[in-house]
Amino acid sequence: MKKNRLLINPTVELALKSQPKTYWFTILIVLFMIYLIVISFEGSGINEYRLAQFAKSFGYMLKGFMNPDWEYFFGTGDIWEFKDSIVLAAIVTIAIAFIGTALSLILAIPMGFISARNITGKATSKTGDVILVFIRTFPEIVLALVLLRVFGYNALTGVITIAIHSVGMLGKLFAESIENIDKGVLEALDAVGANWLQKIRYGVLPQVLPDFISISLYRFDINLRSSTVLGYILSIGLGLKLAFASNGPDWNKVASVMISIIVLISIIDYISGKIRTKLV
């Protein structure tokens, strides 16, 4: 059969032989990755005992989800007061994220302008950029741990940590937004004789404001998650509740806190998503 086809069309036969064999490359990469993954598990202590324990604990957690500790959640009942409740902790957690994000704007907006190549020159904006990069790469948790010493184990530390870290994140996004504006508007303002402050107010701001709000809302979303995590280290808010529930672990309480986290962040995600689509 094959021989017949060889005789029929030599050009086709040539084309058949000259197929690029790229699939070998893909297979090699896949095998290499699998190898890396397998050796990653070495020394991880994975064995049947641990897996069995995992299955058991997972079952407990699911049971906990079926039966969360509602009294603990709302601070009702005999044992708990509202000040111990999860709801209050959730409010504190949002508060930290909100205030932190809001405060970061004070520095983030100016830094955004400073780091924008079309506002300041190449040199200044590059300097601003480098500063922002440094603030960004500094791990938030480490920042919190350091600030602990200065401000103590309380919400303020959380606020300041989030605020500082967000300056780095927001500053960069603001700068990018400013760099993407339509230059024509600035030219027109130049033509009517505006000074740089007026140019920013009437030329730049109207274009970037919706973007800034959108970016800030997105950051608030993310900071809400950070706020929960920081709470664990700083012993406040939902993080504290999680730490408390981990003693035991008391799966009913763990489930309650998890539910609270999921519900809280889902709602805020949804609202901020809606607002952001409206902004576009």
Place this chain on the structure above:
Amino acid sequence: MPRSFTLPNGKIVTKPKNNAWIYTTIFIVLFALFWLFIDFRARDIQLNQFDDILKQMFSPYSAGGIQETWKDYFGYTSKLVEPLIDTMKMSFAGTIIGTVAAFPFSVLASVNIVKNPWIYQPFKFFSNLIRTIPLMVVALIAVLFVGTGILSGIMAITFFSFSIMIKMLYEVIETVDMGPNEALEACGANKVTSFRFAVFPQVVTTYIGYIVYIFEINIRASAILGYVGAGGIGSILKDNVLYRYDRVGLIIIVLVVLFSIIQIFTNLIKSKLV
């Protein structure tokens, strides 16, 4: 508060309601309300610590009076090698397993692949729920499940990568050009085959880009996972954080270097993808 202007020629112009004032007011009110919940005691603030801490972090200066040298400062690096490798292992394994596992779930959550709302809606809803759980919370739970060590770290990163990838991926799948898919179906392909030939090639480069992006996020976060006991460099951090700021500073420097190197690699991969 609509204001009207009457022009000299008699025409009346009404300025439309400006909502910006309402939103700003809401913002200020929220700010004030939330501020009530931020507790702090002014007397706890020890700003003078700042200077001290910073010096300790990034130089051989030591608060205890024990004079160190730069050699001592950087000497600690040798102890960091193994935890760093652990961190890399965790991030890599977890990212790959999680993102690959997310693929079928994304497909099932896509409106254009799975026409039936009874299937894609629950998957979408499920993915939106689990996306909300921060990585450290997942890690904490993982530690509760299997104890401390790398295993919990791998599990945590797997779940986290899985949870964020699903939505990222289904959003891509849903914007794909379905024309080639129709062509494949017209050739007689079944759903799986037409997906593999018509949809998959359109998403695969974006998918890999996302895997790289998620890997970067995980590397940054997994350095901290150790804080809850999930292994890697974070546990060293936790042990040293309150009294040996020189080590903390060193770890930060090492991490920044590590992140930069990884950034170079990932940028390389991303450029190859186009």
Place this chain on the structure above:
Amino acid sequence: MIKFVNVDKVYPNGFQALKNINLEIYDGEFVAIIGLSGAGKSTLLRTINKIHPITGGELYIDGQDISKVQGQELRVLRRGIGMIFQSFNLVKRMSVFKNVLAGRVAYHSTFKTIFGLFPVKDKTIALEALDKMGILEKAYVRADQLSGGQQQRVALARSLAQEPSIILADEPVASLDPITTLQVMDDFARINKEFKITIIANMHHVDLAMKYSTRIVGIKDGEIVFDGPVAELTEKKLVEVYGRSLNKDDVLEGV
């Protein structure tokens, strides 16, 4: 042979796209379907390979009533029918060769096709199809790097690789410039005569339809208002099909 008997097609939203279609298409014909946009041309075409199943009447292909056909049988049916689209519908990132090879998927198991394990025979058929369309040298080039006319030829090669008895074409030249249009229509004519494949094409340009096909079917509001050889298509009958006299959009200039 394709036989429509009192065929209706009503979409789920209530819109009736086809009313009482009776049509017989014999092997080896080159049929052009003309009519206004929205008259039902695309729907008619897609009932043949059951992308839009009919809701009333019967549809026979080579004696088989296709209303019951599904699953593996449907795939066998479809692999014998090629389809060409106005927007080519090639997978842009894949090579031309792989695009054509995709036409062979219905001949093998899912497992094999997923991993791209096509036998040498299939690969040869694919390359031969490309050769027949005169673009063998582009075999390993990415599909989106070809011109429009070349892409449509790749699509034709994909259909040829299926070894079909029928090719359906939905406005195959509407996206092409006038010169390429003629080249691709020549390809269709050649495929029809040389390989004895039945061609059913929706045509936007009436003059092209009249030049290349042997038989014209005119559709208006879901009904067939003209069915006969090209010679019988008079100016008056055209007005019936379109509901108005022709304007320059309906004619390819210079033909």
